Amino acid sequence: MNKLVEIKDLLPALVELRRDFHRHPELGFKEHRTAARVADELRALGLEVTTGVGGTGVVGVLRNGSSDRAVGLRADMDALPIVEATGLPYASQTPGVFHGCGHDGHTTMLLGTARHLARTKRFDGTVIFIFQPAEEGLGGGKAMVEDGLFERFPMNEVYALHNWPDLPAGTAATMPGPFMAAADVLEISVKGKGGHAAMPHETPDAILAASQLVAALHTLVSRRIHPADSAVLSISTISGGMTNNVLPGRVDLTGTVRTFDPAVQARIEQSIRSVAAGIGIATETTIDVEYRRGYPPTVNDPTCAEWMLEAAGVAGLKAELATKPSFGAEDFSYLLEHCPGAYLWLGQGRTDDEPPLHHASYDFNDDVIGDGIAVFTKIVEGRLSASD
Ligand SMILES: [Zn+2]
Ligand SMILES: [Zn+2]
Structure with a gap:
């Protein structure tokens, strides 16, 4: 469990929000409802919001203090063309479309981070919240980069995480260098x-x-x-x-x-x-x-990977250096080709026989929403330290 007791009051509403996204999944580049909800949330928090970045992508900017340093945090919003078999009360209401990769959880964790940072503001600089479309094979990350993500929203580093059912809840892992594969x-x-x-x-x-x-x-x-x-x-x-x-x-x-x-x-x-x-x-x-040639390999900047692991430890998670990369692919790779950063696996496993990602019975574990917020928060507070 993460150490951020001060986010506890945010969690019940975020669980509801995650289940709302789960009920209303949308395929890549069609995340209109999700993007609108994200944009509304960010505007309500007072962020500067830009929609339509790389299709249905949304970018929110939160500034504080006087530093010109900026850190980007990224989540993906799309679902998969799978018939859901979870039988959950909040199961997909769109037949054949399903949040089987936990991107409903990613979107929720990044919005939760925005809610938390907008009220605590213990950082000096700019936080750029990146909500990207179409991670599942269609290259929404590439579309955002080609639409000028880094020119329009300059940032020094960029970070992302993925829920990881093979790791127990309460743990986090990453490693320097290649972490996810190129997929051709x-x-x-x-x-x-x-x-x-x-x-x-x-x-x-x-x-x-x-x-x-x-x-x-x-x-x-x-x-x-x-x-x-x-x-x-x-x-x-x-x-x-x-x-x-x-x-x-x-x-x-x-x-x-x-x-x-x-x-x-x-x-x-x-x-x-x-x-x-x-x-x-x-x-x-x-x-x-x-x-x-499909997605390029996801290559972590060694120093950023170290900082991200440290942030996970400061957040109270069991932070582990991953021993081997995954042969899965990830289009955050396009962002890492243009900006130093790192990608982390956030443990979310509840049992040893947890269904894998992309399985029709998969469901994001709401218990780790706070863990994701804690990691992102500690990255921002560490990299945009107000005491520097
Ligand atoms: Zn996936
Ligand atoms: Zn995914």
Whole structure:
């Protein structure tokens, strides 16, 4: 439990607010109701509010004292296209849209931080509250950066956190350097000719070529990447063929590639192309590879990561240095490409068999709302110290 007893009076209303967001989830770039609610809240607190930043993004600015230093705090607002299976009284009222990643909790914790800091103001400088759209795959963070987030709202550092069900409530973890992976999309088509399955000598076999390709691609991480580096390549869909006596003319594959290092990423992309070209020649098929780069890796500034962990400790949480990064991806990475900062996992696990993020039964743990506010508050009070 965090040490901020002075936020206790804020918590009952924030639990209600979190459940209101949960009842009314919205998909990426469609967070109109959520953004309007956020903007109203921030205006009521007396912040300068700008809406429509990078689509449905909202930025609130809180100033105090005379320092020109500024710290940014970021939350994401979007939900997922999942049919909710929690059975909760505050379950989604929009069928097929669900806060299955806890962004309802993130939005609430950042609004709670704004409520707390607007009344205590124990800092000297500017706090920039960033509510971003479309974290789930659509790059709302990138949209805000391209809409001039850092030029319009200059800041020295930027911080974010994500609720983390693998860590028990009351703990927090981060680490310097790469913390979340780059996520790239792989789409491959293998084209033969199609023909009778009893006469395989008359048609290039797209099924066999695709099978060889799957096996060969899964050797790339172990054979082409330095053993001390890390990457994941997974072929996750394969489709082709309709019946037992026909060799299909085409087989399609999709997959994902996760990396932390641009050199490893480039090596894997180039290796996928060369292996595909080789198997195409060997099997007399045509193999087309589309490799799309997605979110870049989330790379924590080492000093900011240290400060964030320290802030979590000062806030009374069990602050741990993470031992390994996650191969999940996060579009806060775009903000970290332009501004030093750090990203932290906020423990929220209640039981050992807590459903994971993106599971239809997942629900943000309201007990950690105060923990998130405490971490953000201590970051602001530490980095914009009024006593400096
Ligand atoms: Zn998610
Ligand atoms: Zn998320």
